Amino acid sequence: MTKLMLDIRNLRKSYGDDLVIEDLSISLAEHSVKVLIGASGSGKSTLLRCVNLLEAIDDGQIFLDGEDISEVGVNADQVRSQIGSVFQSFNLFPHLTVLQNITLAPRYVHKKSQADAQAEAMALLSRFGLSEKANQYPELLSGGQQQRVAILRAVINRPKVLLLDEVTSALDPVLIAEVLALISELKESGMTMMIATHEMGFARQVADEVLFLHNGRICEVGTPEALLTNPQSPELSAFLTALRGAGRL
Numbered sequence: 143m144t145k146l147m148l149d150i151r152n153l154r155k156s157y158g159d160d161l162v163i164e165d166l167s168i169s170l171a172e173h174s175v176k177v178l179i180g181a182s183g184s185g186k187s188t189l190l191r192c193v194n195l196l197e198a199i200d201d202g203q204i205f206l207d208g209e210d211i212s213e214v215g216v217n218a219d220q221v222r223s224q225i226g227s228v229f230q231s232f233n234l235f236p237h238l239t240v241l242q243n244i245t246l247a248p249r250y251v252h253k254k255s256q257a258d259a260q261a262e263a264m265a266l267l268s269r270f271g272l273s274e275k276a277n278q279y280p281e282l283l284s285g286g287q288q289q290r291v292a293i294l295r296a297v298i299n300r301p302k303v304l305l306l307d308e309v310t311s312a313l314d315p316v317l318i319a320e321v322l323a324l325i326s327e328l329k330e331s332g333m334t335m336m337i338a339t340h341e342m343g344f345a346r347q348v349a350d351e352v353l354f355l356h357n358g359r360i361c362e363v364g365t366p367e368a369l370l371t372n373p374q375s376p377e378l379s380a381f382l383t384a385l386r387g388a389g390r391l
Contacts, residue, residue: 145172153202180355186338226296226304232288234280286317
């Protein structure tokens with residue numbers, strides 16, 4: 143039986159009178175990948191920030207591996223230690239080397255020894271072709287390398303769910319390919335992921351299911367091929383037409 147790793151039920155989130163997410167429900171099975179698409183302001187980033195408890199929800203429930211992480215009094219730091227989050231900006235500490243950035247959470251949050259944390263970090267860096275960057279500072283890396291390091295910093299903690307929010311939006315096409323290759327390999331290794339992206343080619347490649355968000359609601363759900371080639375709603379048709387016009391589909 144497939145294990146349900148993330149279960150979002152009837153989520154609602156607003157900022158004052160601005161309703162950003164309305165009655166949204168999503169389930170994410172272990173080892174599966176769901177990709178969120180939609181125009182800016184559709185609720186994708188807010189949804190991910192609600193999952194890792196960076197935003198308080200107004201209504202609904204969020205379950206992580208069967209535990210209600212949205213109940214009052216939950217230990218947010220404990221929850222976040224089980225969720226990997228990577229955002230548009232790399233958020234690497236500029237005064238720390240690549241190796242120090244990656245080993246920070248394993249050492250101070252998960253209480254691993256320096257030797258064990260460094261061994262795991264070097265194994266990851268070697269696996270993804272970044273071992274020679276271990277002792278360099280972020281400012282000496284390309285944007286693609288910085289984003290790959292940011293993803294590895296989240297992955298080293300073996301999160302139950304990895305959340306990726308437009309991680310390629312600030313990169314040029316060559317660097318985008320580097321980051322997408324890493325994420326594709328994580329999928330092959332069984333990482334459970336929820337990804338917000340505007341890269342439709344990437345969505346086709348990694349998604350088990352694509353969800354189209356519009357005005358804070360799930361407007362359409364389907365396989366990448368079905369959703370991106372045969373939209374059923376005028377909202378998704380308009381979104382895909384706009385992407386084609388911008389050369390992004």
